[in-house]
Amino acid sequence: MKSLQTVGILGYGVYVPMYRIKAQEIGRMWKREGRLPIEEKSVVGLDEDTATLAVEASLNALKRAKISGSFIGAIRLGTESKPYAVKPTATIVAEAIGATPRLMAADLEFACKAGTEAIQSCRALVASGIVDYALAIGVDTAQGRPRDELEYTAGCGAAAYVLSKKSHEALAYIEDAVSYVTDTPDFWRRPLEPYPCHAYRFTGKPAYFHHIISAAKLLMEKTGLSPSDFTYAVFHQPNVKFPLTVASILGFKKDQILPGLLVNAIGNTYAASSLIGLAAVLDVAKPGDRILLVSYGSGAGSDAFSIVVQDSIEEKRELAPLVKDYINRKKYIDYATYAFYRKKILV
Amino acid sequence: MSVPRYWRERVTKYRLIGAQCTNCGKSFYPPRKVCPYCGSRDLKEVALPRKGKVISFTVIRVPPAGFELYSPYLIAIVELENGTRVLAQLTDVDLSEVKVGMPVEATFRKYLEHGPSGIIEYGIKFRPVIKGEDK
Numbered sequence: 329m330k331s332l333q334t335v336g337i338l339g340y341g342v343y344v345p346m347y348r349i350k351a352q353e354i355g356r357m358w359k360r361e362g363r364l365p366i367e368e369k370s371v372v373g374l375d376e377d378t379a380t381l382a383v384e385a386s387l388n389a390l391k392r393a394k395i396s397g398s399f400i401g402a403i404r405l406g407t408e409s410k411p412y413a414v415k416p417t418a419t420i421v422a423e424a425i426g427a428t429p430r431l432m433a434a435d436l437e438f439a440c441k442a443g444t445e446a447i448q449s450c451r452a453l454v455a456s457g458i459v460d461y462a463l464a465i466g467v468d469t470a471q472g473r474p475r476d477e478l479e480y481t482a483g484c485g486a487a488a489y490v491l492s493k494k495s496h497e498a499l500a501y502i503e504d505a506v507s508y509v510t511d512t513p514d515f516w517r518r519p520l521e522p523y524p525c526h527a528y529r530f531t532g533k534p535a536y537f538h539h540i541i542s543a544a545k546l547l548m549e550k551t552g553l554s555p556s557d558f559t560y561a562v563f564h565q566p567n568v569k570f571p572l573t574v575a576s577i578l579g580f581k582k583d584q585i586l587p588g589l590l591v592n593a594i595g596n597t598y599a600a601s602s603l604i605g606l607a608a609v610l611d612v613a614k615p616g617d618r619i620l621l622v623s624y625g626s627g628a629g630s631d632a633f634s635i636v637v638q639d640s641i642e643e644k645r646e647l648a649p650l651v652k653d654y655i656n657r658k659k660y661i662d663y664a665t666y667a668f669y670r671k672k673i674l675v
Numbered sequence: 676m677s678v679p680r681y682w683r684e685r686v687t688k689y690r691l692i693g694a695q696c697t698n699c700g701k702s703f704y705p706p707r708k709v710c711p712y713c714g715s716r717d718l719k720e721v722a723l724p725r726k727g728k729v730i731s732f733t734v735i736r737v738p739p740a741g742f743e744l745y746s747p748y749l750i751a752i753v754e755l756e757n758g759t760r761v762l763a764q765l766t767d768v769d770l771s772e773v774k775v776g777m778p779v780e781a782t783f784r785k786y787l788e789h790g791p792s793g794i795i796e797y798g799i800k801f802r803p804v805i806k807g808e809d810k
């Protein structure tokens with residue numbers, strides 16, 4: 329790694345659609361009793377999809393990066409909810425932000441890890457000097473089968489990061505990163521199936537917890553860092569319980585993870601989940617703060633990053649809407665409207 | 676719209692690219708070969724400002740083919756910050772909320788789908804300005 333460049337985050341941006349449905353309203357529909365996994369989740373409007381969410385987040389990231397789209401040499405877009413089964417979403421984004429035609433562009437799929445996989449890929453392209461500016465996007469408009477546990481949590485959102493060589497203009501830099509991947513069938517969707525399946529009892533210990541804990545420990549061993557060295561930690565958030573539990577197992581305190589824990593307000597935004605969490609932390613972080621980011625994607629794997637915040641965060645965060653601006657922009661819909669917006673009823 | 680026509684118009688529609696007349700200086704959208712104000716053919720493409728305000732609007736209750744899903748929906752004439760007027764659909768706003776003078780910004784949205792197996796058309800619409808974009 330010695331000859332490679334350290335990679336900085338030049339800009340970041342998010343987008344969350346304005347519609348919300350309360351978990352309670354979904355529970356009313358299915359006469360569910362007992363605890364609900366989250367408070368409410370975000371829902372796309374009729375004219376929104378993965379491509380439109382990704383464009384909004386990318387334009388916000390470019391504003392903070394203070395570059396035009398034409399500088400972007402590569403786009404990696406991580407999602408499991410592509411508008412087309414065959415035809416890249418990344419080219420739609422590239423055209424809309426003015427990055428075409430001289431760039432690499434591709435979609436990546438790795439369930440909820442696809443967004444951080446995009447960061448890993450873009451980091452490699454920048455570190456090696458193959459491109460100067462790369463755009464990594466995590467975005468999803470995932471659907472859960474009606475009445476399934478995932479229907480309560482599957483939300484919609486996007487996060488985009490412009491990566492370039494570390495410089496004083498970067499608002500943060502990636503100090504180190506590791507990945508931890510195994511073949512674990514905890515959650516999947518076969519071709520032409522509208523909804524995913526999951527091995528319910530299997531999704532916790534051998535899947536989410538094993539991969540996140542292993543990746544986080546690998547990173548801390550490699551860097552010599554311990555939980556107290558991090559000001560904040562962000563974990564993938566499929567519900568409220570899992571990230572809180574994994575944080576406590578690893579030895580992180582609640583105040584380290586609450587600023588980046590958004591699942592109660594927007595749901596599990598899949599490939600965007602941990603990356604919107606990171607954005608919410610960058611919205612409040614100070615220069616010198618160190619952030620641990622650990623994603624999880626079913627199938628299965630985790631990427632863990634140590635990210636150090638730099639001075640330019642103070643000036644750059646105001647250049648685009650904050651995560652809380654999107655969280656506060658909301659309109660509640662009932663189950664019938666939700667079913668219509670998510671194309672669950674024929675019209 | 677045919678696939679080739681959609682493809683030809685994608686850049687102007689995706690990025691709100693208009694034309695500016697080098698003779699009279701006015702800009703307009705969508706771009707045309709002749710300036711509608713002075714008749715000059717000396718035009719250049721420009722990225723138009725993405726913010727503006729609603730000048731007038733109407734509710735579409737009998738939509739053209741492909742737009743049935745959105746009915747009833749709003750279309751508006753939006754005056755951009757440089758005075759250019761754009762006719763476009765409004766989104767993320769209820770019929771009861773829209774007002775003349777309302778600040779709006781361009782947003783990249785889905786226009787329509789050519790059925791379940793055809794292409795998806797995208798382009799610019801306008802929505803109320805999001806907090807954080809209002810500086």
Ligand SMILES: [Zn+2]
Nearest residue numbers: 696699710713
């Ligand atoms: Zn003219």
